[in-house]
Amino acid sequence: MSTPATLDAPAAARRVRTVRRGREEVCLDGAETLDRFLAGVERPAFRIAQMALRDRDEALDAVQDAMLHLAQSYGARPGDEWRPLFFRILYNGIRDRQRRRTVRSRLFGLLPGRHGRDEEEGDPFELIAGDSVDPARQLMNDEAMARLEVAVAALPARQQEAFSLRCLQGMDVAETATAMGCTEGSVKTHYFRALQSLRSALGEVY
Amino acid sequence: MNGHDLEPHDEALERRAREAFEGSVARLDEDTRSRLREARRAAVDAFEARRRPAWQGWVPVAMAASALLVAVLLWRAPGEPPGPVVQSGGTEAIEALEVVAAGDDLDLVAEDLEFYAWLEQADFDGNAAGQG
Numbered sequence: 139m140s141t142p143a144t145l146d147a148p149a150a151a152r153r154v155r156t157v158r159r160g161r162e163e164v165c166l167d168g169a170e171t172l173d174r175f176l177a178g179v180e181r182p183a184f185r186i187a188q189m190a191l192r193d194r195d196e197a198l199d200a201v202q203d204a205m206l207h208l209a210q211s212y213g214a215r216p217g218d219e220w221r222p223l224f225f226r227i228l229y230n231g232i233r234d235r236q237r238r239r240t241v242r243s244r245l246f247g248l249l250p251g252r253h254g255r256d257e258e259e260g261d262p263f264e265l266i267a268g269d270s271v272d273p274a275r276q277l278m279n280d281e282a283m284a285r286l287e288v289a290v291a292a293l294p295a296r297q298q299e300a301f302s303l304r305c306l307q308g309m310d311v312a313e314t315a316t317a318m319g320c321t322e323g324s325v326k327t328h329y330f331r332a333l334q335s336l337r338s339a340l341g342e343v344y
Numbered sequence: 345m346n347g348h349d350l351e352p353h354d355e356a357l358e359r360r361a362r363e364a365f366e367g368s369v370a371r372l373d374e375d376t377r378s379r380l381r382e383a384r385r386a387a388v389d390a391f392e393a394r395r396r397p398a399w400q401g402w403v404p405v406a407m408a409a410s411a412l413l414v415a416v417l418l419w420r421a422p423g424e425p426p427g428p429v430v431q432s433g434g435t436e437a438i439e440a441l442e443v444v445a446a447g448d449d450l451d452l453v454a455e456d457l458e459f460y461a462w463l464e465q466a467d468f469d470g471n472a473a474g475q476g
Contacts, residue, residue: 205387
């Protein structure tokens with residue numbers, strides 16, 4: 139399977155501060171560089187957020203917040219630093235949403251006749267196969283992706299991050315460590331454990 | 345071995361996971377793509393607004409003030425002079441004021457007070473000086 143062109147964009151945005159127009163190489167201004175960077179990461183970031191949150195709208199909100207935060211707080215920083223910063227912001231947002239969701243489900247769980255969201259979700263395999271309304275969910279008909287999502291979602295949060303950033307985003311260990319806010323040694327440990335868990339969960343399929 | 349070395353099986357898993365992920369990214373629906381584009385535009389706009397110097401926010405105000413000033417000047421210019429109207433009789437007062445403002449001939453004025461008194465009387469009488 140060939141790599142889609144959209145996924146090459148993050149690397150291009152990270153690397154290129156100039157662009158060729160006709161015969162001359164034109165230096166991109168800050169806004170244009172930022173736009174290119176965000177255009178490159180927005181879709182993978184959305185899918186990563188969707189895998190972690192298992193909700194399309196929440197994933198979109200998380201990506202939007204991360205973009206805005208990066209632009210406002212770190213837009214003036216060198217473009218090379220944007221990618222790990224962006225994913226760090228994104229994962230902070232994802233964790234905040236997961237915490238709020240947990241609190242909400244506990245509160246609703248206390249009410250008579252109400253069930254928490256986690257209980258309503260039931261079997262994640264059924265959730266993926268049975269949701270025919272959300273177009274994004276329809277994409278999960280690809281069995282491999284569906285199983286991967288379920289298996290990744292079952293990982294502890296830090297292992298999820300390490301796997302998503304190292305494997306799915308193709309970051310190196312140093313970048314992943316910056317994005318996760320931990321040491322490179324921790325990244326290696328989280329990633330190794332994530333692969334062990336995924337191997338046992340997906341061994342038959344993969 | 346450092347305990348974190350990947351086995352061939354892990355590499356195959358990585359490769360297949362990456363392929364599945366990239367495929368799902370490539371097949372995102374148009375509505376999601378559109379919302380991501382809007383989010384990106386909002387972020388870039390916020391970046392540009394933040395980068396813009398604070399004084400640029402006052403440019404429209406300064407331009408409006410300048411336009412207002414020009415409009416007032418154009419409105420006053422045709423027909424009547426922009427300054428206060430000076431009638432006959434007021435001219436002398438202005439000339440006297442200029443003499444005082446010049447400040448260098450005040451001694452001469454003091455020496456010749458009688459002459460000036462006569463001059464003033466002559467003006468009141470209308471060419472009386474010429475007749476006398």
